[in-house]
Amino acid sequence: MRPADVADPGLADAGRLRIEWSDRQMPVLADIRQRFERERPLEGWRISACLHVTAETANLMRTLAAGGADAVLCSSNPLSTQDDVAASLVTHFDIPTYAIKGEDRDSYYAHIAAALDHRPQVTMDDGADLVNELHTRRQELLDEVVGGTEETTTGVIRLRAMAKAGKLAYPIVAVNEALTKHLFDNRYGTGQSAIDGILRATNILFAGSTVVVGGYGWVGRGIATRAHGMGASVVVVEVDPIRALEAAMDGFRVMTAAEAARLGDVFISGTGNLNVWGRHHFPEMRDGAILANAGHFNDEFELGALEEQAQSSREVRPFTREYLMPDGRRIYVLADGRLVNLGAAEGHPAMVMDMSFANQALGLEWLREHLDELEPRVYGIPEGIDREVARLKLESMGVHIEPMTPEQKAYSESYESGT
């Protein structure tokens, strides 16, 4: 066995069952894995991946190995690791994995450093922490790196900022920009899994409660729609006028963070920005208010200010911390303000990660084929890959779609015919 750092290797058998369960719901990735086994499109590539260490990610790592890559894995969040999966990756799949659920900041960065010690030619990131470490503290490794992929909205924003500042050293494929990624993973994946995390942590009833959603991007939309479907009265807080208008016309109440602070039973933030609710809002919140973060980083709520304002705090249920305020009110923070879906639940279901990770695998293959033409900037997933992932997903669901007739195709490409 190669070097690794996981919580308990004894959990490996439980992890393998979880990986197999998720694999049954990832038919598109399984299909790609079979082809990769035959064609070995990633032969010899050393890959360092920094992703949430879940059963779904395990199936992606198996796919990279099937394609001939020598891949190692560390976690992209201190709280998202499934320890049994990490153990199985090391024990059964010979994938060096560095990840422990609940690790502190030092251990988190030590694990990124260990993944970088692999001297990657390719990076895979979810949030751009590994890429950032590589460009700041491990620049000596950059010469060997030829490309990378990025999974999430927050990471793509950071990478585009790096590219704009002329700091990005190699091309990166933005998996998040595939329609078959963000329209499904960010919307239906987070829409379900964030609520799953809140329910597992608290067991509250959504019906009849007021749920305030911060942000009306794809994540916010998914959460708002699902919360509404469960009978909650949904309020949206949004800074962008067009998105706010959409939220209003989708039937949600739209207001400022300060107005919403007084109304919410549950606050769910998925803005990708910081201090959406902070020091001025906590004194206004109701007794029993629950704060859950669905954005990549744990800074959407100003938790330092909450800690200063509170008299004391205690863990009242797993992943549920109660803050006692001087006036007797209690405010609850889930999963330490980290991604609630991965901290308090199991992340997005495999059925949706199937498409995200199919884009990851096919994005890597595309990167290898086009290395000579690429510059150090952020590239979207090519439309052909996106459509192929959708086609394969529909096929796996047994859904047949209508083909255009030759007459319709000609009509759709013409300009002559009118009234």
Ligand code: ADE
């Ligand atoms: N991001 C959200 N859900 C995930 C999952 N199940 N696996 C990996 N990354 C994720």
